[in-house]
Amino acid sequence: MIVAMFGSASHGVNTVLFDTARRRVSVGQWTRRADRVDVAPHGDATALVALARDRKLLLSGRAGEPSVFVELWAGEPDRSDGLSVLVQQDTIAGIVRIPLCACGERGCGNSGVQLAANVEGVHLEQLVDLLEALPVLPGPPVRDRAWGGEFDEDGPVV
Numbered sequence: 001m002i003v004a005m006f007g008s009a010s011h012g013v014n015t016v017l018f019d020t021a022r023r024r025v026s027v028g029q030w031t032r033r034a035d036r037v038d039v040a041p042h043g044d045a046t047a048l049v050a051l052a053r054d055r056k057l058l059l060s061g062r063a064g065e066p067s068v069f070v071e072l073w074a075g076e077p078d079r080s081d082g083l084s085v086l087v088q089q090d091t092i093a094g095i096v097r098i099p100l101c102a103c104g105e106r107g108c109g110n111s112g113v114q115l116a117a118n119v120e121g122v123h124l125e126q127l128v129d130l131l132e133a134l135p136v137l138p139g140p141p142v143r144d145r146a147w148g149g150e151f152d153e154d155g156p157v158v
């Protein structure tokens with residue numbers, strides 16, 4: 001009897017693929033067009049995926065690995081505001097823009113507030129669908145109510 005090990009990283013079904021020629025990110029059957037896809041000769045890969053007019057997801061990883069690091073931005077990474085995903089009453093409620101810190105360092109205001117998380121490839125489709133559907137909420141972001149990008153088999157965990 002042959003048992004297909006779906007969900008196993010070693011099987012390769014859920015690894016994240018970065019396709020520079022077709023400018024796509026794929027995991028299994030799921031595939032998504034990106035604004036740009038870059039793969040360095042040593043294998044580090046990034047893709048910038050436009051989710052809606054006011055939000056972009058930056059994916060960083062290594063081609064063929066089972067997880068990627070994602071960051072949510074209002075536009076071009078580092079040059080636009082970071083975005084935070086706000087949890088209200090144990091529900092993922094919406095997206096809040098993180099203003100530039102008074103010190104001028106983008107990373108300072110984003111730290112611990114921006115959605116910046118390691119996500120397994122198997123959850124990427126759910127993450128993209130979730131982030132695309134969320135409304136924009138008035139700020140400011142709240143540090144201890146920022147969703148950290150956690151998933152389990154049932155979906156996002158708050």
Ligand SMILES: [Zn+2]
Pocket residue numbers: 101102103104105108109
């Ligand atoms: Zn600062």
